[in-house]
Amino acid sequence: xxxxxxxxxxxxxxxxLQTFVRIVEAGSLSAAAASLGTTQPTVSRRxxxxxxxxxxxxxxxxxxxxxxxxxxxRCYQRAKEILTAWTAFEVDLQGDDAEPEGxxxxxxxxxxxxxxxxxxxxxxxxRYPKVxxxxxxxxxxxxxxxxxxDCAILVGEVRDPLTVAVRLxxxxxIVVCAPQLLEGGEALTxxxxxxxxxxxxxxxxxxxxxxxxxxPTGKSTRLSLRPRFSTDNLYALRxxxxxxLGACVVSSWVVADDLAEGRLVRLMPEWEAxxxxxxxxxxxxxxxxxxxxxxVQTMRARTAEALGETVLRGK
Numbered sequence: 001x002x003x004x005x006x007x008x009x010x011x012x013x014x015x016x017l018q019t020f021v022r023i024v025e026a027g028s029l030s031a032a033a034a035s036l037g038t039t040q041p042t043v044s045r046r047x048x049x050x051x052x053x054x055x056x057x058x059x060x061x062x063x064x065x066x067x068x069x070x071x072x073x074r075c076y077q078r079a080k081e082i083l084t085a086w087t088a089f090e091v092d093l094q095g096d097d098a099e100p101e102g103x104x105x106x107x108x109x110x111x112x113x114x115x116x117x118x119x120x121x122x123x124x125x126x127r128y129p130k131v132x133x134x135x136x137x138x139x140x141x142x143x144x145x146x147x148x149x150d151c152a153i154l155v156g157e158v159r160d161p162l163t164v165a166v167r168l169x170x171x172x173x174i175v176v177c178a179p180q181l182l183e184g185g186e187a188l189t190x191x192x193x194x195x196x197x198x199x200x201x202x203x204x205x206x207x208x209x210x211x212x213x214x215x216p217t218g219k220s221t222r223l224s225l226r227p228r229f230s231t232d233n234l235y236a237l238r239x240x241x242x243x244x245l246g247a248c249v250v251s252s253w254v255v256a257d258d259l260a261e262g263r264l265v266r267l268m269p270e271w272e273a274x275x276x277x278x279x280x281x282x283x284x285x286x287x288x289x290x291x292x293x294x295x296v297q298t299m300r301a302r303t304a305e306a307l308g309e310t311v312l313r314g315k
Contacts, residue, residue: 013053014086017079019046020058024068024076025161035162084166100291101130107152111234112278113137116253117153120302124295131291139232144283150292151282153299163281166296168303173205173273175212176255176264177247191221191271198246201227202237205276210249212271221271249273253307278303 022032023043033043051058058072068076108117113135125133141160142149158165175194188194191212201207207230213220229240234254241248241255242263258264280299282292 014083016046016050016053018083019043020050021076021079021083022161023047023059023066024072028066099130100128100289100294102289102291103132103134104151104289104291104295105134105136105149106295107136107138107140107142107147107149109139109153109155110137111251111254112153112155114235116306117299117303119306120299123302124298127298128291128294131294141281150289151280151295154279154281155276157277158279158281160281163283165279165281166300168278168280168299169307170275170277171307172252172275173249174252174255174269175247175249175267175271175273176241176259177267178242178244178263179265180244181247182265188267191268192223194247194267195223195225199225199227200237200240200246200248201225201230202234202248202250203230203232206249206273210273212249212268212273215270215272251276 019032019036022035023029026032026035029043029047030040033040036043047059054071054075056071056075057069058075060067060069114137121133121135125131136149138152141154141163142152144150144152144163153168154165155171177197181197182188186193186196188196191214207225207227209222209224211220211222228246231237231240234251237248237250238254238258240246241250242258247267255264259266280296282288282296
């Protein structure tokens with residue numbers, strides 16, 4: 001079915017797609033109904049409408065289980081893309097309607113919230129002087145209602161299906177160490193040689209092994225590690241690396257200045273760990289404040305740029 005036909009019905013078609021995505025991510029019709037604030041028969045009817053509209057069976061249902069059909073898998077991926085694009089479109093348009101003002105409460109991870117994201121935040125606050133921001137550094141996704149939070153910056157994959165997730169950027173991760181760690185040792189000629197080094201681990205992303213990819217060819221290899229030091233804090237990892245305690249995989253922006261000034265060196269430059277996505281998340285609602293909409297706009301426009309500027313300093 002042509003995409004133009006899907007949108008011909010207007011917003012009701014988007015509601016059908018959103019309901020379908022909620023069913024898949026919630027795991028059942030009843031759970032999807034609860035998250036949408038409606039009834040199971042309504043959710044079931046919307047699913048049937050979407051299947052009739054597309055002329056495809058999307059979900060195979062039985063009394064005790066449900067599973068996506070092959071067409072359902074494709075529909076789920078495309079529906080998420082369409083809904084994300086539509087949300088971004090609404091943000092861009094609605095953000096121009098009113099002058100933002102009032103309090104905006106934002107969760108941000110400690111490392112990003114102390115450094116990388118402060119530039120985009122400062123631009124937002126200069127542009128909209130009537131907005132007051134509470135910038136709360138937390139390394140977890142909030143309970144938006146209980147904690148009174150408007151939005152959160154999340155590093156990693158979004159696992160809560162009840163939030164809108166706007167992708168801001170993807171953070172490259174590279175292998176580094178202090179120059180003194182390599183003194184007097186054998187030359188590293190192959191990626192497997194990295195296992196000979198003492199290692200530092202960032203427990204939130206890797207511990208006993210790490211997967212690296214050869215960027216020119218896409219080939220991957222997994223290194224087994226026995227870390228001398230492990231932490232859940234990005235800055236503690238950097239500090240340990242600077243003191244020569246071991247090699248580590250680290251977000252490139254954190255060590256850009258260290259690489260540029262020679263305090264750290266990059267190992268096996270053609271090999272990287274998978275980049276980590278950054279999302280801005282907020283709960284679904286029928287209305288969003290102008291302050292939140294403009295904040296989303298600014299972060300979408302500036303985060304990747306700020307990340308790129310930081311990484312370039314280290315090259």
